[in-house]
Structures are given as structure tokens and as C-alpha cells.
Amino acid sequence: MRAEEREEIVRHPLLAACQAETLDLLLQGAFVQRFPAHTQLTREGEKADFLYAVLSGAIELAASWLDRETTIAVIGPPHTFIVAAVALDRLYLQSARVLEPSRxxxxxxxxxxxxxxxxxxxxxxxxxxxxxxxxxVAQELKNQKLRTSLERLANWLVHRDKETGGGHRFIIPFEKKILAARLGMAPEALSRAFATLVKYDVRIDGATVVVKDWAALEKLAHPDPLIDDETI
Amino acid sequence: MRAEEREEIVRHPLLAACQAETLDLLLQGAFVQRFPAHTQLTREGEKADFLYAVLSGAIELAASWLDRETTIAVIGPPHTFIVAAVALDRLYLQSARVLEPSRxxxxxxxxxxxxxxxxxxxxxxxxxxxxxxxxxVAQELKNQKLRTSLERLANWLVHRDKETGGGHRFIIPFEKKILAARLGMAPEALSRAFATLVKYDVRIDGATVVVKDWAALEKLAHPDPLIDDETI
DNA sequence: CGACGAATTGAGTTCACTCAACTGGGGTGG
DNA sequence: CCACCCCAGTTGAGTGAACTCAATTCGTCG
Known part of the structure; x- marks a missing residue:
């Protein structure tokens, strides 16, 4: 690992409170790597032999059963993934795929x-x-069990708008079919849900979303900090 | 706290690896209490001021949104609940209710x-x-997103059977409407799902379940360690 | 015996899926 | 440079899953 990389990594929230000896131990076999989109980093069922932290980019965590597949979460910096499997020395429960070029x-x-x-x-x-x-995940389970798919989409839009500065105009940062899987619906259902949102003055053009009537969308979404806020 | 209680608690997995001084600190304001069924221990949105560990009995974790409510998990000994809220000094995301008399x-x-x-x-x-x-929770999210309600019920039966010794005959340890909420379905839907399972030779009489054709049930359920096993 | 709540059954409706056809770029190769 | 293809996304039609509301049965407890 290069010195400037080490500089950067040592400030990572996961390592910032470490003792010096611990750092040496941890960084022994560690490395930073860039991956192109679509790279498969882990497969569910494999032994956990690395802890991954996203320095930049975005990672999709997916899970499957029989011939079905779904997205569990999308992870961005500075978060880690599959930390639980590592801590317990168990098998990965999820597959990780690179969504956009990532470090x-x-x-x-x-x-x-x-x-x-x-x-x-x-x-x-x-x-x-x-x-x-x-x-x-607990919030996501609530989201999933307590809301209809239209409500989940509305809340995702509200959340994404806040995340991007509240301009009521933003882009969807990945393919719509991934968004559909994230929201727990079929791609066709997502299309129809967007069509339904026209009634609420939400305009969509390609990946660009414009919310013309914020109050209407928020009334539909009814966002709840206990489901939607990442740090409450 | 009484001495014999302290004896017992010190062996709890959470405390077994503690230093002596840590134990003293932790047990200072700690206590063990019995609660009758239906007691509400925490309400979602409250500040986390206690960590709870189940010594005996069963606790239901529930969450709500608008006028809807669902069960997130059912916790038994020796597990803890709301540990994440305590570790981060945040708000409880779930309400906890006593299902059966518990210590x-x-x-x-x-x-x-x-x-x-x-x-x-x-x-x-x-x-x-x-x-x-x-x-x-991650497993529960997979269960929820990847399976139909009939499949979730079938897997719950398989799991419960293993848990109770594999006799292919067991009782449902709580009210059916709680089971329905746990499985993410309406109570009526659970009734109908049980009716459907008659085709698979699953007999149900009150809270007692008898699985006559294990192979048929297992074929329907298709249990997967990455979703159904608690320690894989 | 009556009362209450849990569980079941019935009927109708909504939601969301599947399968299929179609549309619209973006990229490739002749 | 244009024709073509390919894939994401949309739209349409039909089906099935699961919900709500309502009525009934069952079991338990006073």
C-alpha cells in the first residue's frame, strides 16, 4: 500500500480509533483497489475472507433464492459491507456487485x-x-412490510431529493431495474408507479425526476424518521 | 441484585468475556425482572436507556407506520434486543411487547x-x-422479498419442526395473528394458507400442527441455510 | 348461560406479478 | 453515414396473490 493511501485510510471511521499496533496488524494484508462496474466482489454462500469498505462509488448487495433475485441494499462511501459475516467468521448472506466504478x-x-x-x-x-x-436493514424491513410499492417509491424520491440538496430535481443514480429490485417490485411495476405519480405532479424524463408539487408527494409518502432517516 | 442472580447473569454470553471492573460498572444499575404477557417494554421512537436481554420467555418486536403495524421478530433466550439503539445512543426503531411471561x-x-x-x-x-x-433481519428481509406468503409459512413450519426436535408434530407457540404478522400477512391470509397446506398433508387443529408428508412440505418450502438457519 | 375475542369462511377488490409486444436510444459494423 | 441490433424501458392484457370488510363459528372465561 502506498504511503498516501495509508494516510487516507487511517482516517477512515472504522480505523480512526485504533491503536497503532492494531493498525499495523490490520493493514498488513490490506489493499485498495479500483473495480469497474459489474464486477462481482462476493457471492452469497462463500466464506467471508475480506471486509470491504467503499471509498468511492456504489455497491449493490443482492440475494437470491431458487430462480428469484432481489437487491437488499445499495452501499456508498464511507460504509462497509458484509461486516457481520467477517465478525462472526461465517458465510456471506449476500452477493456484492459493483454498480459504478468504485475504489x-x-x-x-x-x-x-x-x-x-x-x-x-x-x-x-x-x-x-x-x-x-x-x-x-431493520428500517428496510419496516419499509417493505408496512408500505405499498407506490409508497415505497414516493419515499425513495423524497429521500433522494433530500440527499441531493432538496432542489426537487435530481437524477436516479442507477438503472431503473435496480431501483425496482431495491424497492421490492418488478421493473414493469416501477414504470406504472411512475406513471401513477404523474397525478401527483412528478415528472420523469429518462433518469431525471422533477417534483413539481412537493407537498402532494410528501403527503403521499408520509416519510417517517424511524423508517427513512439514516441516522436518527 | 441478589447474589445468585449475579451468578447467573455473569455467565450470560454478553458478559462472559468482561473484565471484572467492567462487570461492576455494568451491573451497578442493572436488574432482573419478571414481566407478565402483554407488557409493553419499549415504544418505537423512545430514547434507548436500557439494554434488554431475555433470560426466559419470549418478546415480540413490532413496528408501525400510520395505522399499520407489523411484527419484526420474536426474541427468545439468551438474546438481547434493541442493542443497536443502545450502542449508538439513538431512538428505538421497534416496540417490544412481552408475548409470554418472561424474565x-x-x-x-x-x-x-x-x-x-x-x-x-x-x-x-x-x-x-x-x-x-x-x-x-437480513435473512428476514430475504424471506420477505423472495418468497410468497405460502412459502414463508411452509418454511416457518419446517423451521419450527426442527426447533422442536423434528417430530413432525408441534404447537404454534403464540397467537395465530402474531404468526401472521411475523410472516407478513393478514390473519385471514394465514387461515387460507393453512387450508391450502391440507393439499400437502399438513393437518392443523387449534395450535397443534401435524406434518403427515414431510417430503411434500419440504419440497414446497425449499429451505435455504442462507435464509433459514440462525447460525450458518 | 352469555359474552368476548380469536379464528375461520365468504365475497369482492386491489395490488402487483407474468408474459408479450412495442418503443426509443446508443453502439457497432458494413 | 446509415442500417441494424440490442437492451432498457414502457405499455397492454390477463392472472393470481393478498388485502379489506363482513358474517359466522369456535373456544374460553366470567
Whole structure:
């Protein structure tokens, strides 16, 4: 690993509270790599031998059963993925695919488990990262079980708008079929849902969304911090 | 706290790897209490001021939005709940209700966060508990997004049968409407799903389930360790 | 015995899926 | 440079899954 890379990585939330010796141990076999879109980083069912952290770009976590597949989450910087499998030395429950060209930090799993046992700062950082991950899936499960697909889409739009600065005009940052899977619906259902949203003055042109009547959309979405806010 | 209680609690997986000073700190304001069924222990949106561990009994975690409500999970010994909210000092995302008379260990939140920062063994135990919780919700999300309600029921039956010793005859340990909410369906839909399972030679009488043709049920359920096994 | 809540059954409707056909760029190669 | 293809996305039609509302049965407890 190059010195300037090390500089950067040491400031990562996961490593910032580490003791110096822990850092040395962790960064021994670590490396940073760029991956092009569509790269498959992990496959569900494989042994967890790396912890991945997204430095830039976006990663899709997907899961399958029989011949069906769905998207569990989309991860951006500075978050990690499959940290739970690493901490427990178990199998990945999800596959990870690169959505857009990404820089990824890869940390070997065994030193992580070892470091947790000796460095409370690091173990706490791992616990906090995992707590966030837990809350995000729990929120997603609520989203999924309590809302219809139109409501999920409306809330995704509200959320995305806030994320991009609240200009009521933004682009969808990945393919619509991935958005559909993320929202738990068929691609056709997403198309029809967008068509339905025209009634609420939401205009869509390609990947660009314009919300003309914010109040109407928000009334439909009824966003709830306990489901929609990443840090509440 | 009584001495024999302390004896018991100190062996709990969450505390077994603690340093002695950490234990003292944690158990300072801790107590064990019995709760009758239907007690509400936490409400979603409240500040997290206790970590709860189930010593015996069963707890339902529920969440709501507008006028809808659903069950997120059912927790039994020796697991904890709302550990993520405690670790991050945030709001509970779920309400917890006592399903059957239960003994609960309650640990004040502030000492937990403090102890994590100084005791690597404890922080690791918290991280591992949380990793399990994460994997369980992630599995539940897969279950929810990838399976129909009939398939979810079939898998719940398979799972419950294994849990109770594989005798192909067991009881449903709580009300059917809670099972329905757990499986993400309306109570009426659960009734009809049971009716459908008669075709697969599953007999149901009150809370008692008898599986006459195990192969048929398993073929329908297609259980997958990456969704259905708690520790893979 | 009556009362209450849980569970089932019935009927109708809505939601969301599948399958299929069609549209509209973007890219490739003749 | 244009024709073609390919894939994402849309649109249409039909089906099935699962919900709501309502009525009925069942079991338990006072």
C-alpha cells in the first residue's frame, strides 16, 4: 500500500480509533483497489475472507433464492459491507456487485477478528458500523412490510431529493431495474408507479425526476424518521 | 441484585468475556425482572436507556407506520434486543411487547457505551450479538422479498419442526395473528394458507400442527441455510 | 348461560406479478 | 453515414396473490 493511501485510510471511521499496533496488524494484508462496474466482489454462500469498505462509488448487495433475485441494499462511501459475516467468521448472506466504478478498501478477515479481541476502540468502531447496518436493514424491513410499492417509491424520491440538496430535481443514480429490485417490485411495476405519480405532479424524463408539487408527494409518502432517516 | 442472580447473569454470553471492573460498572444499575404477557417494554421512537436481554420467555418486536403495524421478530433466550439503539445512543426503531411471561435482564445504556470503549472483550461480545441480529433481519428481509406468503409459512413450519426436535408434530407457540404478522400477512391470509397446506398433508387443529408428508412440505418450502438457519 | 375475542369462511377488490409486444436510444459494423 | 441490433424501458392484457370488510363459528372465561 502506498504511503498516501495509508494516510487516507487511517482516517477512515472504522480505523480512526485504533491503536497503532492494531493498525499495523490490520493493514498488513490490506489493499485498495479500483473495480469497474459489474464486477462481482462476493457471492452469497462463500466464506467471508475480506471486509470491504467503499471509498468511492456504489455497491449493490443482492440475494437470491431458487430462480428469484432481489437487491437488499445499495452501499456508498464511507460504509462497509458484509461486516457481520467477517465478525462472526461465517458465510456471506449476500452477493456484492459493483454498480459504478468504485475504489474499495479490502481488509483480510482473520486480523480483524483478532484485533477486535485486543483493541476496544476498534471493536467499538466495528460494533457501531454494525449497529448502523442493523438499523438500516431493520428500517428496510419496516419499509417493505408496512408500505405499498407506490409508497415505497414516493419515499425513495423524497429521500433522494433530500440527499441531493432538496432542489426537487435530481437524477436516479442507477438503472431503473435496480431501483425496482431495491424497492421490492418488478421493473414493469416501477414504470406504472411512475406513471401513477404523474397525478401527483412528478415528472420523469429518462433518469431525471422533477417534483413539481412537493407537498402532494410528501403527503403521499408520509416519510417517517424511524423508517427513512439514516441516522436518527 | 441478589447474589445468585449475579451468578447467573455473569455467565450470560454478553458478559462472559468482561473484565471484572467492567462487570461492576455494568451491573451497578442493572436488574432482573419478571414481566407478565402483554407488557409493553419499549415504544418505537423512545430514547434507548436500557439494554434488554431475555433470560426466559419470549418478546415480540413490532413496528408501525400510520395505522399499520407489523411484527419484526420474536426474541427468545439468551438474546438481547434493541442493542443497536443502545450502542449508538439513538431512538428505538421497534416496540417490544412481552408475548409470554418472561424474565428480563435490564442493563442501563450509558455504562454500556462507556464499557465498550474500555473493554475489548465486552465490545466484541456486543459486536457479535449485533452481528447475529443483523444477519437475522437480513435473512428476514430475504424471506420477505423472495418468497410468497405460502412459502414463508411452509418454511416457518419446517423451521419450527426442527426447533422442536423434528417430530413432525408441534404447537404454534403464540397467537395465530402474531404468526401472521411475523410472516407478513393478514390473519385471514394465514387461515387460507393453512387450508391450502391440507393439499400437502399438513393437518392443523387449534395450535397443534401435524406434518403427515414431510417430503411434500419440504419440497414446497425449499429451505435455504442462507435464509433459514440462525447460525450458518 | 352469555359474552368476548380469536379464528375461520365468504365475497369482492386491489395490488402487483407474468408474459408479450412495442418503443426509443446508443453502439457497432458494413 | 446509415442500417441494424440490442437492451432498457414502457405499455397492454390477463392472472393470481393478498388485502379489506363482513358474517359466522369456535373456544374460553366470567
Amino acid at each position: 474499495i478498501l479490502m481488509l483480510p478477515a482473520a486480523p480483524i477478528r483478532k484485533a477486535m479481541r485486543t483493541d476496544a476502540g476498534f471493536a467499538t468502531a466495528i460494533a457501531e458500523e454494525m449497529a448502523n447496518a442493523y438499523r438500516n | 428480563i435482564l435490564m442493563l442501563p445504556a450509558a455504562p454500556i457505551r462507556k464499557a465498550m470503549r474500555t473493554d475489548a472483550g465486552f465490545a466484541t461480545a456486543i459486536a457479535e450479538e449485533m452481528a447475529n441480529a443483523y444477519r437475522n
